[in-house]
Amino acid sequence: MVLFYPHFYCQLLAVFCRLQREEVGYVWGMDLLPFGRLPAHRARRFVPAGANLGDWAQIAPLFDRLEEAAPACDTAARLEHWLIDWSELNAALDEESSKRYIAMTCHTDNPEAEQAYLEFVEKIEPQVKPRQFRLAQRYVAHPLRPQLPPGRYQVFDRDTQVQVELFRPENVPLETEEARLSQQYQKLSGALTVQFRGEEKTLVQMGRYLEEPDRAVRQEAWELVAKRRLQEAEQFDEIFDQLVKLRAQIARNAGFENYRDYVFRKLCRFDYTAADCERFHEAVAAEVMPIVRRLQGERCGKLGVTALRPWDLAVDPLGRPPLRPFEQVDQMVGHTQQIFEQLDAELARGFRRMQDLRLLDLANRKGKAPGGYQSTLAEARVPFIFMNAVGLQRDVETILHEAGHAFHALATEEEDLHAYRSAPIEFCEVASMSMELLGNEFLEAFYAPAEANRARRTHLEGIVNIFPWIATVDAFQHWLYTHSGHTREERAAAWLDLMDRFGGEVDWSGYEKARANLWHRQLHIFIHPFYYIEYGIAQLGALQVWANSKRDKFGALQSYKAALGLGGSRPLPELFSAAGCKFEFSRSTLAPLVDLVRTELGKL
Numbered sequence: 059m060v061l062f063y064p065h066f067y068c069q070l071l072a073v074f075c076r077l078q079r080e081e082v083g084y085v086w087g088m089d090l091l092p093f094g095r096l097p098a099h100r101a102r103r104f105v106p107a108g109a110n111l112g113d114w115a116q117i118a119p120l121f122d123r124l125e126e127a128a129p130a131c132d133t134a135a136r137l138e139h140w141l142i143d144w145s146e147l148n149a150a151l152d153e154e155s156s157k158r159y160i161a162m163t164c165h166t167d168n169p170e171a172e173q174a175y176l177e178f179v180e181k182i183e184p185q186v187k188p189r190q191f192r193l194a195q196r197y198v199a200h201p202l203r204p205q206l207p208p209g210r211y212q213v214f215d216r217d218t219q220v221q222v223e224l225f226r227p228e229n230v231p232l233e234t235e236e237a238r239l240s241q242q243y244q245k246l247s248g249a250l251t252v253q254f255r256g257e258e259k260t261l262v263q264m265g266r267y268l269e270e271p272d273r274a275v276r277q278e279a280w281e282l283v284a285k286r287r288l289q290e291a292e293q294f295d296e297i298f299d300q301l302v303k304l305r306a307q308i309a310r311n312a313g314f315e316n317y318r319d320y321v322f323r324k325l326c327r328f329d330y331t332a333a334d335c336e337r338f339h340e341a342v343a344a345e346v347m348p349i350v351r352r353l354q355g356e357r358c359g360k361l362g363v364t365a366l367r368p369w370d371l372a373v374d375p376l377g378r379p380p381l382r383p384f385e386q387v388d389q390m391v392g393h394t395q396q397i398f399e400q401l402d403a404e405l406a407r408g409f410r411r412m413q414d415l416r417l418l419d420l421a422n423r424k425g426k427a428p429g430g431y432q433s434t435l436a437e438a439r440v441p442f443i444f445m446n447a448v449g450l451q452r453d454v455e456t457i458l459h460e461a462g463h464a465f466h467a468l469a470t471e472e473e474d475l476h477a478y479r480s481a482p483i484e485f486c487e488v489a490s491m492s493m494e495l496l497g498n499e500f501l502e503a504f505y506a507p508a509e510a511n512r513a514r515r516t517h518l519e520g521i522v523n524i525f526p527w528i529a530t531v532d533a534f535q536h537w538l539y540t541h542s543g544h545t546r547e548e549r550a551a552a553w554l555d556l557m558d559r560f561g562g563e564v565d566w567s568g569y570e571k572a573r574a575n576l577w578h579r580q581l582h583i584f585i586h587p588f589y590y591i592e593y594g595i596a597q598l599g600a601l602q603v604w605a606n607s608k609r610d611k612f613g614a615l616q617s618y619k620a621a622l623g624l625g626g627s628r629p630l631p632e633l634f635s636a637a638g639c640k641f642e643f644s645r646s647t648l649a650p651l652v653d654l655v656r657t658e659l660g661k662l
């Protein structure tokens with residue numbers, strides 16, 4: 059997982075430069091960061107070296123200066139210079155925010171770290187947002203903008219223009235209300251607990267019981283969670299009813315017929331349409347569902363059951379204990395390094411550099427936030443990886459995934475426009491998901507051959523199984539926002555149609571209500587509308603990179619690295635093409651990839 063930053067956020071409202079400890083008056087606890095003083099990629103020329111980026115009184119004059127300077131740019135070269143100044147400020151704010159986030163997640167038990175992060179989010183970000191917008195307006199309205207080199211600024215221009223064009227003052231209170239409802243959803247779902255074996259457990263904690271070899275335990279755990287969610291079904295529906303109405307209004311205010319069309323523009327989806335997404339759904343139904351059904355049948359046989367029930371999907375079908383790829387995190391880092399050495403010398407150097415700069419905090423320990431992420435220190439232009447390794451195969455997948463993101467950050471080091479040092483999510487995840495597939499070729503660094511194959515099989519089955527869920531969540535949202543005034547019953551019926559189309563051979567009898575309400579657990583539907591298909595698009599890219607590497611390992615890696623080096627400077631189809639992939643989501647793209655997965659699974 060990466061931190062959720064919608065693309066426009068990266069482009070315009072970014073909150074992420076370098077702080078020199080000695081030069082900064084206000085220090086919120088820089089000793090809480092795992093890495094030491096990081097060398098700046100480039101010396102600052104606009105943001106004062108000693109500026110305190112946690113103090114709005116010091117930040118505001120920088121925005122004032124940029125706003126005043128824009129109209130005074132009387133040559134294209136001066137306007138470009140202005141863009142670089144703006145970039146420098148964005149990178150400085152971006153890095154400040156990242157450092158505070160990193161410190162907080164590495165020390166959840168330190169109130170100072172939490173307070174420093176919250177102060178930034180609550181006091182700085184809301185003030186930054188409207189100022190970024192004003193700078194975007196100055197840029198879009200600038201008479202010399204058409205004289206900038208078009209190839210260089212095409213992507214930046216269209217992204218910036220969209221944010222200015224979609225802004226409606228009357229939508230500001232509606233967006234605040236939307237954020238409030240989103241928070242209500244998070245609060246409601248985050249607070250759900252069940253009593254299991256005399257202990258109170260969160261629904262996330264209950265997930266591990268679905269991996270229990272004892273089927274009765276799995277069923278009991280699954281039923282408890284399903285029942286608990288159903289008790290709140292009315293509330294989830296109520297929140298969603300309000301969200302859907304609000305979103306329709308936001309779209310109308312911006313001059314769109316429906317919220318889907320509005321969001322496609324807002325998310326800067328210039329290079330694919332709603333019809334392309336529908337083609338993706340069709341391709342998944344036609345090409346992926348047969349293999350999903352076949353794998354489900356095999357699972358049924360291995361488990362020795364007559365029908366697969368919802369609680370039979372996560373357990374190892376042969377009842378084996380979990381794989382143990384390493385004992386100590388140092389071993390994980392060492393073996394991962396070995397994998398990169400076998401893959402590519404440049405990537406291996408990048409990972410080594412991260413170790414030398416202490417840009418990894420990988421071991422699980424008390425006082426760390428859960429999960430894993432990669433974050434970029436935007437002014438030093440180096441990546442940082444956070445995770446909670448405990449010695450499981452999923453840790454190996456996570457480090458390979460996050461390293462892919464880190465390689466992406468390292469590849470754009472020389473790019474001076476901050477907005478271009480990150481790519482749209484559809485391509486960011488190509489960087490990371492490709493690295494999982496490419497790295498998995500060398501899992502013998504961790505395992506004996508049979509175990510390595512078991513890990514590969516689990517990974518490939520995971521890829522196959524995620525496609526239908528992505529299609530379901532995406533298709534459902536297309537339906538939701540193009541059927542205004544729908545009733546709850548119609549909504550449930552639309553969901554059930556999709557469950558029939560993409561659910562495979564799972565027997566839900568006796569649990570029809572849980573099945574009809576399954577979408578309540580998918581946070582994106584409530585909080586990040588339409589943000590999900592990106593993972594499907596990226597997986598198509600990653601599978602193509604992997605397929606290319608099967609034919610020509612050296613060539614595939616060269617293209618992969620070249621594409622990463624473009625950052626966000628080119629439109630998506632060009633990023634994909636540089637990586638040696640088609641940016642196309644129909645059956646003709648998917649079919650050979652599914653064939654490859656089927657062939658590879660046959661060898662394992």
Ligand SMILES: [Zn+2]
Pocket residue numbers: 059060459463487490
């Ligand atoms: Zn990711």
